[in-house]
Amino acid sequence: MHSTTSKFLKQARTWINSSLFNTNRAGEYFEYLLEGVDPMWSALECKAKVVGVKQETADTKTWTLQPTDDWQGFRAGQHIHITLSINGVLSTRTFTISSSPYQWRTDGTLSITVKKVPNGKVTGWMHEHLGTNDVISISQAAGDFVLEQEMDGSVGYIAAGSGITPIMSQLRWLSANQMPVAAKLLYFANTRQDFIFGSEILALTQTNQRLSSHLIASYDDSDSQHKLPQAPICAEHIAALLESQPRNIYLCGPHPFREIAKSLLQEAGFDLCRVHEEAFGLPPLKVEAGAPVTVRFTDSATETTTDQPATLLDMAENAGLSPTAGCRMGICYTCKCKKKSGQVRNVVTGELSGNAEEDIRICISTPVSNVDIEL
Amino acid sequence: MTTATQPNVEQLRPENISFNAAQGNQRLTQEQFASLQKDFDDLRAEIVADLGQSDVDYMKNIIRVQRYLEIAGRTLIHFSFTPVPFMLGVAALSVSKIMDNMEIGHNVMHGQFDWTNDPKLHSRNFEWDTACDAGSWKRTHNYEHHTFTNIIGKDRDYGYAVLRLSDDTPWHPLRSIQMVYFAALSIFFQWGVALHELESERLRDGTFDLEEKKPYLKGLFRKGAKQIFKDYVFFPALAGPFFWKVMLGNALANLGRNLWASAIIFCGHFTEQAQAFTEEECENETKGEWYYRQLLGSSNLEGGKLLHIMSGHLSYQIEHHLFPDIPANRYEEMGPRVQAICEKYGLPYNTGPFWKQYGTVLQRVWKYSFPTKAK
Numbered sequence: 001m002h003s004t005t006s007k008f009l010k011q012a013r014t015w016i017n018s019s020l021f022n023t024n025r026a027g028e029y030f031e032y033l034l035e036g037v038d039p040m041w042s043a044l045e046c047k048a049k050v051v052g053v054k055q056e057t058a059d060t061k062t063w064t065l066q067p068t069d070d071w072q073g074f075r076a077g078q079h080i081h082i083t084l085s086i087n088g089v090l091s092t093r094t095f096t097i098s099s100s101p102y103q104w105r106t107d108g109t110l111s112i113t114v115k116k117v118p119n120g121k122v123t124g125w126m127h128e129h130l131g132t133n134d135v136i137s138i139s140q141a142a143g144d145f146v147l148e149q150e151m152d153g154s155v156g157y158i159a160a161g162s163g164i165t166p167i168m169s170q171l172r173w174l175s176a177n178q179m180p181v182a183a184k185l186l187y188f189a190n191t192r193q194d195f196i197f198g199s200e201i202l203a204l205t206q207t208n209q210r211l212s213s214h215l216i217a218s219y220d221d222s223d224s225q226h227k228l229p230q231a232p233i234c235a236e237h238i239a240a241l242l243e244s245q246p247r248n249i250y251l252c253g254p255h256p257f258r259e260i261a262k263s264l265l266q267e268a269g270f271d272l273c274r275v276h277e278e279a280f281g282l283p284p285l286k287v288e289a290g291a292p293v294t295v296r297f298t299d300s301a302t303e304t305t306t307d308q309p310a311t312l313l314d315m316a317e318n319a320g321l322s323p324t325a326g327c328r329m330g331i332c333y334t335c336k337c338k339k340k341s342g343q344v345r346n347v348v349t350g351e352l353s354g355n356a357e358e359d360i361r362i363c364i365s366t367p368v369s370n371v372d373i374e375l
Numbered sequence: 376m377t378t379a380t381q382p383n384v385e386q387l388r389p390e391n392i393s394f395n396a397a398q399g400n401q402r403l404t405q406e407q408f409a410s411l412q413k414d415f416d417d418l419r420a421e422i423v424a425d426l427g428q429s430d431v432d433y434m435k436n437i438i439r440v441q442r443y444l445e446i447a448g449r450t451l452i453h454f455s456f457t458p459v460p461f462m463l464g465v466a467a468l469s470v471s472k473i474m475d476n477m478e479i480g481h482n483v484m485h486g487q488f489d490w491t492n493d494p495k496l497h498s499r500n501f502e503w504d505t506a507c508d509a510g511s512w513k514r515t516h517n518y519e520h521h522t523f524t525n526i527i528g529k530d531r532d533y534g535y536a537v538l539r540l541s542d543d544t545p546w547h548p549l550r551s552i553q554m555v556y557f558a559a560l561s562i563f564f565q566w567g568v569a570l571h572e573l574e575s576e577r578l579r580d581g582t583f584d585l586e587e588k589k590p591y592l593k594g595l596f597r598k599g600a601k602q603i604f605k606d607y608v609f610f611p612a613l614a615g616p617f618f619w620k621v622m623l624g625n626a627l628a629n630l631g632r633n634l635w636a637s638a639i640i641f642c643g644h645f646t647e648q649a650q651a652f653t654e655e656e657c658e659n660e661t662k663g664e665w666y667y668r669q670l671l672g673s674s675n676l677e678g679g680k681l682l683h684i685m686s687g688h689l690s691y692q693i694e695h696h697l698f699p700d701i702p703a704n705r706y707e708e709m710g711p712r713v714q715a716i717c718e719k720y721g722l723p724y725n726t727g728p729f730w731k732q733y734g735t736v737l738q739r740v741w742k743y744s745f746p747t748k749a750k
Contacts, residue, residue, distance in 0.1 A: 019601030020609065022502040028495055032435045033442050088431035090492040299499070301518070322489040324497050334494070375499075 039135040045083075046071045048138045051109060053131060056196045060162065061127060062098060062113040067138055074110065074141030076101055076173040077166040077250070077278070081332050082112070083137040086125045092326035092334065093122045096252075096278065097141065098165040098197075100172035113196060115162040139332070145250065145278040147174075153247025154182035154210075158233070158261050160253030161189055161196075166278050167252055168197050171204060171211070179210040184244045186237055187215045188253070214240065233257065238264045252278040279329070279348075293367045297321060297375040298340060311347060312337075312362035316375055323362065323375055330364035337362050342371030403667065407720060412663030414716045419698055422705050430702045431491050437478050437684070444471035452624035453614055465624050469631035470685070475504045476636055477687025478703065484513055487702045505632075506569035508598035511591060515572050521699050525644055525672035526652045533644065533651060535560060535567065536576045539743040541651045546746040553744045557737075564633035565602075569595055635685070638733055639676075643692040646674040647735035648725040669696035670717065674725035675710075676732055683707060693724065 014024045021029035027043030034041035040049060048071070052064035074080075079096040099111035117123045130136070145166050147155070155174075157167045164187055174183060189195045195215055205213045218232045238261075241249075249265065251258055258277055266272055292307040295315055304319045313335055316323050326334030330348050336359050344353045344365040352368065353360065362373070403411065444467045451464025480503030482488075488496040502509045515531070523529035527543040534540045537556045539547075560567045572591050577583060585592075606625035611618040643649075650671045657668065676682060676690035683690050683706075691706035694713055701709075717724040727735075 015601070016609075018502070019605045022504055023500075029442065031495060032438050036435070036439050085428070085431070087427040088429075088491055299513075322486070322492070324492055324494050324499070 040068055042068075042137070045137045046140070047135050048082075050130060050132050050134045050136070056113060057194055059116045059127075060113060060196050061116075062111050063126070063130060064099070064109050064111045065136070065138065066109050071138065072140055073104055074101060075146040076169040077145040077147065078141040078143040078169075079145075079166070079278075080110075080112070080141050081139040081327055083326070084122070084126070084130065086121065091122045092332060094327045094329065094331055096143075096145075096166035096169070098168045100169055100176055102173055102176040113162070113165045113168070115196075142331075143278070145252070145276055146170075148248065151181045154184065154244050156241050156244065156246030156249040157183065157185040157187075158241070158249065158251045158253070159185065159187045160233075160257045161194070163252035163254070163257075163278070164196050165252075167250060168201075170250070171201070175204050175208050175211065179208050182210040182244060183212075184241055184246065185211075185213040186233075186241055187213065188233060188257070189215070189217055191219050192217050212244075233261055233264065235264055235268065238268050238270075242268055242270060248274050248276060250276045250278075255279070294370045295342075295367050296370075296372045298372055299374055309367045312344070312360075312365050312367065312371070312373060315367075316362065321375065325363055328363045330361050333361060335362045336360070338374040339365075340372040340374055342367060342373075343369040344371060403663075403720060403722075408661055408663030408667065410663075411666060411716070411720055412661065414719070415666045415697055415713075416662075418709065418712055418716070419701065422698075422701055422709060426490060426702065426705075430704060431488070431493070431496075433704045434479070434483075434488060434496065434702070437474060441471050441474040441479060444468070444474070448628065449610060452621055452628075453610070453617075461620070461624060465627045465631070468625070468628035469635075472504050472628060472632040473635055473685055476632065477639070477689065478684055479503070479687075480505070480509075481687045481689075482703045484509055485517060486700045489700075504602075506565045506595075506599050506602045507571070508569075508594045511569070511572045511594055517699070521696070523657075524669055524696060525650065526654055526657050526668075529654060531571065531574070535571065536574070538645075538740055540645055540739055541743065542747050543651060543653065544743075546743075551744050553740060557740045561634055561637040562630065564637040565629065566599075567637075569599060638729075639686045639689050641736045642676055642729065642732045643673055643689055645736045645739055646725065646727070646732045647739065648723060649674045666697055667722070669693070670713075670722060670724075672696070674727070674732060676729050677726055678729060682729065690729075693726075 017026045018024050020026070023029060025044070030043050034043055040047045046067050048065040048067040050063055051066045052062075054062045054064075056062055074097055077096070079094050081092050081094050083090055083092045085091075095112040095114055097110050098113040099109070104110050114123055114126060116127045143166075147170060155170075157171075159167045167185065171183065171185070174180065185201070187195065187201070192198075195201070195217070198215060201213050201215065205211050214237070216232070216237065249270065251261055253261075258279075262272060262275060262277075265275060292305050293309055294303055294305040295309075295312065296303040297316060297319065300321055302319050302321060304315055306315070309315065310318070313323060313325055313328065323337065324334055326332035328335075330346075338357065339353070339360045340357050341355060343355050344360055345351070345368050346353070347364050347366055353365075355369070360373075362375070448464045448466070448468030448471055451460050451467060453464075455461035455464055480501065483496055483501045484498050484503070486498040489498055491497075494500050498513070503512075520530055520532040525533055527533060527541065534544065537560060538553050539550045573588060573595075574582075578585060578588070606629060607622055610625060611621040614621040652668055652672065657664075660668070670693060673692040673696045675693050676686065678690055688703035688706045689695060691703070691710055694701075694706035694709045695703065697713065698706075698709070714724045
């Protein structure tokens, strides 16, 4: 009874909003007015002001953000989506928080640490232009890459490159709480100079007896001529980590690195159910050569045929359309569209959809049959 | 060019009004069409490459002004007890509706701002302050009218199925009072636009039956009810005993918008020089020929910045029809370049002051009220 009433009230509110403001959310009507008065004001989303920028390594910077009061905080290891305007184009990307929840509680700020991706439109722009007093939009924190509420047994960490960021948040938080559990870190980077937070990690290790760390650089210098195709993690590293008998292992880094680490852990007899992973970006798309498929974007009267389908979002963009999209990794649902018919595969989980009409996220869907999509 | 003088009665005799094919109307050669296409494509590419923050800022500012005017207008109508503030309120609300429909809604729904990736400026999400729902508009206007511009029998905007505007449409006794239809269409323009997709003329001749129009009718009633609720129930009811005053104010504001919007839109394609085309002429047409048809079928209005904004830049109807998805605020800078391309190929660039152009529209409606001899 109660739920029927509240459902009815919700529908009534949506109807009234759409008749008075031509949008289901009244806030959209007022959004630009608020933004015009103060860029930190919004009826729709949390805003955050950049209060500090710090160069960490040659290609990595940390931005400290002061969010508005409606931001609800986070647990160490979680991520946020940030949305910024790059020459008028809104772009959303997902970054893990590198600061400790303790910092947020004391001064109301959080930090994100971002490596400049070669040719990356957003990270490149951030490194060049995002400075103090700029205002960006941020989402509430989300993600399961967090420490368990009831911690028993020690924790193992395996990080590669900028995969250190969520782990750093946890290390800082553990250290601020006098290390309630023991922790051991394996951290891989290309060269000595590429260890983000390298000196802070060493300092934390020295002050906290229950924390040990092993920083492994693959090369003496950044001579990319000698770069190996895969990260140099090996069974000895894993064996050393497992000596401390960790209850849970937190693994963060590029997709191929994580695959190697997991297979090594499995070989060493560690239960993969106790491995927490944080994915950075989409796994490489498996292109299955097969019969050509045709995707019809019904609202735009456009279609495209290929025997090497990419994600539907990429295909739409290549066909000259501009669908709204956010994180491009299946998290934010900005790109959600109605598939009218046809079968798609989720490139993250590998799951196949049915043929019926349903909402899909086009950034992580690739067609396996002819597909009609309302776009 | 003659100056805008009152036509005398003699000139108004239907046989004395002539709508010559516009000067320079010999069709171009295939090579010329290819070169024309390249010139327009190049101009388009140059502007698209330059789109950025300033275009977004422009549209956001227009939206802010529209919002402030709507809030001011409704407040004045609500609280006014003498005619002057009441009429000021009516004017402000009417202007806000005009801006919402013309400079904001029409342009955003063309996808002119889809590239910004801002859901509030995206053609898929946008809904406007008029009886016609966005989905129906995009089907009838964006698709039918912009694809088949001025092709008799295919572009249903050409005369809106109630006006006879050229010899290609056979005369019928009911056409003799088409000046009355014209006036009624102008006064109730928003409902005329909303009913456009009903295609009543095709229902009558049995092209399809009412059953097929059910989804459209559902949308029509849904949107129409919301508009009536807003202007004729909700805001009047807020005023309690002054219900009728507010209702009158809102009705006048809608009337002002209807008259203005219809006048601007009729000036776009029904002027003296604007040409109509037959289906046979347009079979298998190339992009160059499509540009040519858009160019010859449209006419511009000369005026200041205010006219351009209040007409949603449809004063640059030619530029709009050549490049419907380029942000309208760019048409002003494109105008002289389009004109130069026209000169290069000896094509007419139809333009004139508002009253003169509107005068020729009235003459055309008047002239074709009468049967004309087949040539």
